[in-house]
Amino acid sequence: MSRVVVVGAGINGVTAAIDLRGRGHHVVLVDPGPLPHPLAASTDISKAVRAAYGADEEYTELAECAIKLWRKWNKEFGLQFYHEVGVMFVCQREMKPGDFEYESFKMLKKRGHKIERINSAQIWKRFPAWNAELYRDGVLELEAGYTESGRVVAALIGCAKSLGVQLRERVRFSCLDERDDRVVGVVLDHGERITGDFVIMATGAWTPYQLPFMKEFFRATGQPVFHLKPRQHELFAAERFPVFGADITTTGYYGFPLNHDGVVKIANHGPGREMSPDSPERLVTQQEEQNLREFLSSSFLALAEAPIVYSRVCMYCDTHDGHFWIARDPEREGLVIAAGDCGHGFKFAPVLGEIIADAVEGKENPLLGKFRWRPEVRAGSGTDVARAKENL
Numbered sequence: 001m002s003r004v005v006v007v008g009a010g011i012n013g014v015t016a017a018i019d020l021r022g023r024g025h026h027v028v029l030v031d032p033g034p035l036p037h038p039l040a041a042s043t044d045i046s047k048a049v050r051a052a053y054g055a056d057e058e059y060t061e062l063a064e065c066a067i068k069l070w071r072k073w074n075k076e077f078g079l080q081f082y083h084e085v086g087v088m089f090v091c092q093r094e095m096k097p098g099d100f101e102y103e104s105f106k107m108l109k110k111r112g113h114k115i116e117r118i119n120s121a122q123i124w125k126r127f128p129a130w131n132a133e134l135y136r137d138g139v140l141e142l143e144a145g146y147t148e149s150g151r152v153v154a155a156l157i158g159c160a161k162s163l164g165v166q167l168r169e170r171v172r173f174s175c176l177d178e179r180d181d182r183v184v185g186v187v188l189d190h191g192e193r194i195t196g197d198f199v200i201m202a203t204g205a206w207t208p209y210q211l212p213f214m215k216e217f218f219r220a221t222g223q224p225v226f227h228l229k230p231r232q233h234e235l236f237a238a239e240r241f242p243v244f245g246a247d248i249t250t251t252g253y254y255g256f257p258l259n260h261d262g263v264v265k266i267a268n269h270g271p272g273r274e275m276s277p278d279s280p281e282r283l284v285t286q287q288e289e290q291n292l293r294e295f296l297s298s299s300f301l302a303l304a305e306a307p308i309v310y311s312r313v314c315m316y317c318d319t320h321d322g323h324f325w326i327a328r329d330p331e332r333e334g335l336v337i338a339a340g341d342c343g344h345g346f347k348f349a350p351v352l353g354e355i356i357a358d359a360v361e362g363k364e365n366p367l368l369g370k371f372r373w374r375p376e377v378r379a380g381s382g383t384d385v386a387r388a389k390e391n392l
């Protein structure tokens with residue numbers, strides 16, 4: 001059995017730590033904390049969980065596994081993290097071949113999912129908060145919804161500790177401890193060394209800043225997130241306001257039903273603003289707020305004037321093709337990178353740990369081909385467009 005140091009206790013790090021500990025490895029999990037870390041991408045009130053992935057059958061299949069396990073986690077933890085309220089992607093015109101919505105509809109139908117095609121009349125009748133004159137066509141995935149990500153991370157941290165993962169909080173990774181072309185551990189910011197046979201860097205959007213050689217493959221981008229308090233709660237209850245993408249490849253806007261605090265979360269998925277996760281610029285701008293108001297006025301009139309009770313800039317760790325990066329570094333033996341979430345990784349939490357652990361152990365896993373070390377995919381390699389189709 002190996003000694004594994006996992007840097008970063010967001011969803012990638014904590015699920016990897018749990019899976020590796022389950023396989024009998026000695027695991028140390030390092031994070032400055034407090035956990036769940038308030039600036040981590042994983043720490044939020046909700047993340048969408050869906051199998052709709054356009055024509056990408058691998059992600060659809062992986063999401064199918066994850067959704068079954070989310071239901072199981074609800075039972076095992078005795079807590080409802082995952083809410084199966086449906087996810088709806090609608091367009092401002094008729095869906096056509098090539099559209100994310102159309103290809104998702106086709107794929108989910110082929111794979112036997114419970115889905116509905118949604119038109120303006122149905123939107124008007126069933127989802128009264130929507131401007132049914134603007135949205136014409138789309139797909140509603142019934143066996144999908146959202147998960148309370150921050151609560152999930154907190155529960156998994158507890159689970160990791162109870163399994164014997166050694167959690168090192170209030171310390172920060174400073175650099176790799178490299179000897180003779182091999183990574184033998186990490187050096188912490190106060191100089192302490194933690195040795196390991198393997199080091200997993202699961203530091204999300206911090207990764208290109210912690211490991212500058214990853215800058216040509218990763219881009220940290222800030223995305224605006226808003227929490228609004230509507231007056232008419234009944235319009236935003238889950239049965240009338242499922243998780244949604246509103247012509248998402250055009251507008252970038254997506255959102256969630258009213259939660260138990262009376263909050264509706266709406267956010268924008270787009271190119272974002274490149275910045276370090278520790279940047280002082282990590283605040284929502286006036287322009288982003290104005291854009292939101294314009295979107296609400298055209299799509300959800302009952303939310304147009306609703307007060308914004310909280311906003312944040314949440315960070316993606318983007319790769320240039322929109323796919324995750326879970327792989328051993330071919331030039332640094334002992335180092336494994338588990339990052340590159342591109343804003344769509346949390347839904348796979350129940351299956352992520354196994355994939356990362358397989359990469360550490362060098363085990364066969366068909367998905368590791370998709371997430372492999374791919375130096376050909378870098379800034380300007382012309383694959384960025386693909387990412388636009390990859391939403392949450």
Ligand SMILES: Cc1cc2nc3c(=O)[nH]c(=O)nc-3n(C[C@H](O)[C@H](O)[C@H](O)COP(=O)(O)OP(=O)(O)OC[C@H]3O[C@@H](n4cnc5c(N)ncnc54)[C@H](O)[C@@H]3O)c2cc1C
Pocket residue numbers: 007008009010011012013030031032033036037039040041042043046047048049171172173174202203204205206210223224225267314315316338339340341342343344345346347348392
């Ligand atoms: C706005 C937004 C919306 C999203 N919506 C969805 C969605 O609806 N559905 C979905 O599936 N996914 C979604 N995602 C993606 C999802 O949040 C990510 O895939 C996931 O949270 C990434 O987890 P992570 O562990 O890689 O990174 P993080 O959660 O960011 O964790 C990284 C950890 O590294 C730690 N760290 C940083 N520096 C150091 C250091 N020096 N030493 C030690 N530790 C360090 C941090 O403290 C942090 O805890 C969204 C992301 C964003 C930003």
